[in-house]
Amino acid sequence: MDNYVLRKKRKLTPPPDEPQTVAKTCPSFYVAPGSEDDSTDLKLGTLASLFPDIDQTALLDMLIGFEGSVEQVCDVLSSSSSAILSPRRNGVGHQTSLAASFKQVREGDSLSSMPQKKAKTRKGQTLHLYSPADIEAHTPCSIIHNFLPAQVADELLKELLEEAPSFERQTFKMFDNVVQSPHSACFYVENLQERERQQTEYLYNGSFLTDIRQITPQMRKVSGPVQTAVNDEVARRIQQHYPGGRKLKYQSPKDWIPNAAFVNCYKGGSESVGYHCDQLTYLGPRAIIGSLSLGVAREFRVRKIVARDESAVDGKPMTRPGNERADAEGQIAIHLPHNSLLVMHAEMQEEWKHSIHPAPVIDPHPIAGNKRINITYRHYRENFHPRYTPRCRCDVPTVLRCAQRKTENRGRYMWMCHAGLTPGKEGCTFFQWAEFDDDGEPPWAKATPD
Numbered sequence: 001m002d003n004y005v006l007r008k009k010r011k012l013t014p015p016p017d018e019p020q021t022v023a024k025t026c027p028s029f030y031v032a033p034g035s036e037d038d039s040t041d042l043k044l045g046t047l048a049s050l051f052p053d054i055d056q057t058a059l060l061d062m063l064i065g066f067e068g069s070v071e072q073v074c075d076v077l078s079s080s081s082s083a084i085l086s087p088r089r090n091g092v093g094h095q096t097s098l099a100a101s102f103k104q105v106r107e108g109d110s111l112s113s114m115p116q117k118k119a120k121t122r123k124g125q126t127l128h129l130y131s132p133a134d135i136e137a138h139t140p141c142s143i144i145h146n147f148l149p150a151q152v153a154d155e156l157l158k159e160l161l162e163e164a165p166s167f168e169r170q171t172f173k174m175f176d177n178v179v180q181s182p183h184s185a186c187f188y189v190e191n192l193q194e195r196e197r198q199q200t201e202y203l204y205n206g207s208f209l210t211d212i213r214q215i216t217p218q219m220r221k222v223s224g225p226v227q228t229a230v231n232d233e234v235a236r237r238i239q240q241h242y243p244g245g246r247k248l249k250y251q252s253p254k255d256w257i258p259n260a261a262f263v264n265c266y267k268g269g270s271e272s273v274g275y276h277c278d279q280l281t282y283l284g285p286r287a288i289i290g291s292l293s294l295g296v297a298r299e300f301r302v303r304k305i306v307a308r309d310e311s312a313v314d315g316k317p318m319t320r321p322g323n324e325r326a327d328a329e330g331q332i333a334i335h336l337p338h339n340s341l342l343v344m345h346a347e348m349q350e351e352w353k354h355s356i357h358p359a360p361v362i363d364p365h366p367i368a369g370n371k372r373i374n375i376t377y378r379h380y381r382e383n384f385h386p387r388y389t390p391r392c393r394c395d396v397p398t399v400l401r402c403a404q405r406k407t408e409n410r411g412r413y414m415w416m417c418h419a420g421l422t423p424g425k426e427g428c429t430f431f432q433w434a435e436f437d438d439d440g441e442p443p444w445a446k447a448t449p450d
Ligand SMILES: O=C(O)CCC(=O)C(=O)O
Pocket: 028, 029, 030, 262, 264, 273, 278, 291, 300, 354, 355, 356, 374, 376
């Protein structure tokens, strides 16, 4: 199979840290999580568009089996029958117990015996976490089970199930290919005025969103409780997990206000979202996200981003490129049952990637059938409105990204052109380091209210 799928026709000049950036037009998710050869989502999307008849779980399995090489998967698929592609049957379902459960953990390891700083997982292995205590101890997330009164959760689920059939799969550009995301989603804001502002002022990879909706009555009902719970969880996280009980550098000390939300729908176990970091452009650095899960239980996987020069397996530096490096520490699966609120804390987007893993088997939900609905609540900050952020030479407001791979630049933020990442548009090479004060405010914030 031709190499072109991964390498052909790069048009953007790489920034100092992360060459070959690809982002999607999908609004909230998908700031390209590093270099293109490292994004499972992009690879899976490419394979799915090249082999539309093959189950995505099977494609993912093969991708993992071939250590991230799209080329090798293509070679095998082009020359073999689909008989080899039957998926593993190890799906998640409703949880009968929330006790920690670990599958495929190194022999002899237990969480309590593992030093905090050492990786708890290894390449190719998945550590499954269920209990709130384990999740907050070993990931940058915390979880509240049975978050809403049962009836409120069910009403919200029913309402969103009615909305979901009209959600669209997001399309994004990968080099010269347009690829579709493997699930559908829609963006919701508080009121019609904000909807108008979003449709005409906020760009997502160079384009305006067309389908933006006003939050539904049930969503409005729960956004207060979500706000309170997330702010409480953030305060607790700072106190119990951060050095000296102090917020992180660049983390905002202000209240988190959920004024925008992406609603995702995953129909059946094969719908998923690949590893990615959420876009920081309108949220600012050290963003917090509140994520409410409804319907079918699915696995939310998280993986720590490994800096290039830190990557080592069994003490030997990794010399091979791509996923192998990112996979060096394996991954953690957080099980998300119906009516659970997951908080992605301030260290998440810059240092970890997350995904919804395809599930070969799902337990149907009494209301949702084979669907999972997820609401990711976000705080769009006024100081990050595109009227203030730097514009590139295409005269388009730029995207905010965090350098993740090269040790010398790790943790630094940058503004970059994203017009070239939109299907049908060319980009420029604009790049500028982003500066923030300790509270994550940009230089222009002094002149503007938040
Ligand atoms: O469905 C989920 O739980 C995660 C969705 C997600 O990552 C996103 O909306 O950015």
